[in-house]
Amino acid sequence: MRICLVASNRFPVREPFAGGLESMTATLARGLAERGHEVTLVAGPGSEVHPAVRLAPLATVQVSAAAMADRFAPGPEWLADHHAYLGLMLSLARTGARDFDVVHNNSLHHLPVSMASALDVPVLTTLHTPPLPLLESALALCPSPPRFVAVSQWTSDAWRHVVESDVVRNGLDLDAWSPGPGGGPAVWSGRLVSEKAPHLAIDACRAAGVPLVLAGPVQEPAYFASEVAPRLGGEVTYAGHLTGSALARLLRDASVAVVTPSWDEPYGLVAAEAMACGTPVAAFARGGLTQVVSAGSGVLVPPGDVAALAAAVVTAAGLDRRAVRAHAEATCGQDAMVEGYLAHYADLQHRVDAA
Known part of the structure; x- marks a missing residue:
């Protein structure tokens, strides 16, 4: 399959990882690529992943001092997030169906959710956090919510008042995290x-x-x-x-x-x-x-x-x-996580083919 995997724009997906979201995204990208799938990772600058994974940077912007002098101007971090994901979703609206079979959103931003219905390629979003206000707002405006997966049953239950989600637990490369003797601090x-x-x-x-x-x-x-x-x-x-x-x-x-x-x-x-x-x-x-x-x-x-x-x-x-x-x-194994997501990708693709 041709998979567009969307990460956070705030932190690069590379060692040492800024957090669990970046680590999980890298593990998933590697696992998919090792199974022969064509993976494009859209991520923050400086990302480094498996050599078979294509990296595509999220858009950045430098607005004028005059624009930022506006008293209602958002902060630079908010603006950077907005520009990165607006650029991505507009690009996917133009060419996403030609380039990809599925878009998997691992970001925490609301635009990949609110604009999913504008794409001709199916979107799967993983819920990595407790409920967020901007995501709830985006879902309130979705005519038919995109597909969601949660990283645990607890997270799925926490979001149930807004959206239903299946559970695919995060996974690790168990060979890399091998057992040891203990006994230390x-x-x-x-x-x-x-x-x-x-x-x-x-x-x-x-x-x-x-x-x-x-x-x-x-x-x-x-x-x-x-x-x-x-x-x-x-x-x-x-x-x-x-x-x-x-x-x-x-x-x-x-x-x-x-x-x-x-x-x-x-x-x-x-x-x-x-x-x-x-x-x-x-x-x-x-x-x-x-x-x-x-x-x-x-x-x-x-x-x-x-x-x-x-x-x-x-x-x-x-x-x-x-x-x-x-x-x-x-x-906690990587294989179960990768296979779980592949099953969801295949189901989304089947629904598109049947439509």
Whole structure:
């Protein structure tokens, strides 16, 4: 099939990944290309993926100082998003049916949803977040909503008041995230932002007397400076923003992975990565994490309860690492994700052919 895979314009799809959306998109693009499909990835500048995947940059714009001086002018980030996806959808409206069999939207922007009905090629959108106001607005104006997939049953249920969606869980290359011996410090990984609350992981591990290594990009410098940096030191260290292979090495040696969302995680890819390495998870029970982490692969505690999380860090570290890996193999593999999306692409194509 000829697949147009649409990513975020804000972050390039390349190592080290800015977040789970970029990582999942790269894994999917590679998996589709390795099965012989013709994949075009439309993504932010600087993206680097599988050599068989064609890269197509999203449009950028530089408007005049006079235009930006307007007192109602949007911020530069909003304008960049708008221009990138408006340009993409207008291009697909002109030539999409000639170039592609399906468009798979992995962005969080409203224009690929609101303009899907203007295309002669079917559009599939993956829901990567809890409900967003601009997406709900776009759906309210769709005469016939495009097809949706959610990354977890929790996310599907969260969107049900607006749109129905099937579930295709995020997947990993299990060979890249291979099991290791454990026994080392606890690890917290992900975007260092307030909604991920790594400072609570530090507090819990200090209370438990367990060393902790943090890894990930600092995307909210003010939050990092006020809540994370002052807590570093002693047995709490920050390893930086690691590539997948470096993070996998860290997780293979970790005794436990700590996951501390202060929002409802749509899926929880960092937990899946840890479990694939055989490393059990201690986490707050929020959103999709409750469906990704099983009783045999981790310990979930009430959100925000640092004392309970400290106890969970100790308890989870004692779980059978072979059972944790087995759970990941059964639920988090790349093959199931790729085949799930291919089934949806084929169904969309069949509907077009039958129309």
